[in-house]
Amino acid sequence: MDDAALMERLDVQAIETPSWAFGNTGTRFKTFAQPGAARTIWEKIEDAAEVHRMTGIAPRIALHIPWDRVDDPGELARFAQARGIGIGAINPNLFQDDDYRLGSLAHPDARIREKASAHLEDCIAIMAATGARDLSLWFADGTNYPGQDDFRARRRRMREGLSGCAARLPADARILIEYKFFEPAFYYTDLADWGAALAHARAIGPKAQVLVDLGHHAQGANIESIVAMLLDEGKLGGFHFNARRYADDDLIVGSTNPLELFLIYAELVAAEVDPQTRTCTRGVSYMIDQSFNIEAKIEGMITSILNCQEAFAKALLIDHAALAAAQADGDVLGANRIVMDAFRTDVRPILAAWRRQRNLPEDPLDAHRGGDYLRAIRRDRGTASAASGYGD
Numbered sequence: 001m002d003d004a005a006l007m008e009r010l011d012v013q014a015i016e017t018p019s020w021a022f023g024n025t026g027t028r029f030k031t032f033a034q035p036g037a038a039r040t041i042w043e044k045i046e047d048a049a050e051v052h053r054m055t056g057i058a059p060r061i062a063l064h065i066p067w068d069r070v071d072d073p074g075e076l077a078r079f080a081q082a083r084g085i086g087i088g089a090i091n092p093n094l095f096q097d098d099d100y101r102l103g104s105l106a107h108p109d110a111r112i113r114e115k116a117s118a119h120l121e122d123c124i125a126i127m128a129a130t131g132a133r134d135l136s137l138w139f140a141d142g143t144n145y146p147g148q149d150d151f152r153a154r155r156r157r158m159r160e161g162l163s164g165c166a167a168r169l170p171a172d173a174r175i176l177i178e179y180k181f182f183e184p185a186f187y188y189t190d191l192a193d194w195g196a197a198l199a200h201a202r203a204i205g206p207k208a209q210v211l212v213d214l215g216h217h218a219q220g221a222n223i224e225s226i227v228a229m230l231l232d233e234g235k236l237g238g239f240h241f242n243a244r245r246y247a248d249d250d251l252i253v254g255s256t257n258p259l260e261l262f263l264i265y266a267e268l269v270a271a272e273v274d275p276q277t278r279t280c281t282r283g284v285s286y287m288i289d290q291s292f293n294i295e296a297k298i299e300g301m302i303t304s305i306l307n308c309q310e311a312f313a314k315a316l317l318i319d320h321a322a323l324a325a326a327q328a329d330g331d332v333l334g335a336n337r338i339v340m341d342a343f344r345t346d347v348r349p350i351l352a353a354w355r356r357q358r359n360l361p362e363d364p365l366d367a368h369r370g371g372d373y374l375r376a377i378r379r380d381r382g383t384a385s386a387a388s389g390y391g392d
């Protein structure tokens with residue numbers, strides 16, 4: 001692919017930033033309060049706008065409810081628009097209310113399931129008010145001991161709840177079903193893997209797709225192959241990008257796994273070329289889901305976005321015709337080298353040129369560090385209380 005064609009493809013990249021990563025967040029051991037960290041959803045939207053100003057490819061912010069609840073959600077969308085960004089996925093929260101101790105949609109008690117469904121309906125109203133099209137669903141639902149509950153009964157409750165939710169969506173909206181193999185449940189998780197999520201998404205129909213969070217797999221899982229499979233099924237709806245070494249570490253995407261991130265983008269680029277999977281690929285939502293426990297929040301977000309841009313640019317360099325020929329010939333290392341050559345290509349000069357041509361700072365991180373915005377928020381915001389990441 002020549003430089004001009006590559007630059008054109010780079011223009012379509014759009015990555016959503018998560019509101020919850022701009023505030024002070026931490027681990028169960030400590031949340032370190034950082035000077036200038038966002039304290040309210042309004043300040044989080046302003047920080048997301050700064051990331052978009054610096055990178056040009058972060059045009060939306062995802063919300064988490066109730067952490068980001070306001071009286072008039074429409075005002076949030078107008079506030080964001082005035083700063084050059086939009087509202088992305090709406091994330092309900094069915095894991096922080098005492099009533100959800102034994103689950104939410106999979107809870108044995110129908111009254112609790114109804115309460116959970118009412119929250120989802122509430123979030124659907126926020127989607128309508130903000131123009132969001134993705135309802136991004138993660139459930140902490142599961143059990144901690146054998147015999148605690150019946151697997152098939154829980155699965156049927158989850159199916160009923162998800163189907164009911166999908167049926168209430170606005171016309172062009174969809175649910176993204178996020179799976180996670182454990183935590184906070186430590187024996188059984190209702191949506192533990194791609195298979196559990198895919199079975200529900202298939203049964204529910206076109207308004208339900210699967211979301212892949214890179215931190216939600218067992219050690220050794222080949223995530224790029226899961227991505228290829230979900231694309232081939234027409235059921236890949238989105239990503240929560242991050243990196244991990246041990247469990248759901250929520251580190252900066254591409255920091256521990258640059259090759260994995262590249263190989264995921266390689267599957268997306270190949271699926272875009274293939275008419276059979278092109279439509280699904282073009283509907284994929286790219287979202288960051290991380291928490292910056294010790295690093296500066298906006299710098300961490302800019303770094304995450306740039307890592308995704310670099311991985312995408314490298315994946316666009318794969319010579320698909322040569323690769324297909326080598327694969328057909330059974331040329332194991334020949335095929336591997338074609339892919340690894342793209343990975344080993346330094347794309348930073350062409351990315352700098354792409355930014356120059358679009359009046360973006362050539363080095364977004366440096367520009368932010370030396371910029372007026374950072375100076376102003378440090379001056380004006382002081383140091384927020386520790387847990388400002390999770391809502392006011």
Ligand code: LRH
Nearest residue numbers: 091138178213240248289
């Ligand atoms: C669960 C999860 C989910 C979010 C939360 C902040 O681990 O990945 O996507 O709701 O993190």
Ligand code: MN
Nearest residue numbers: 178213240289
């Ligand atoms: Mn996630």
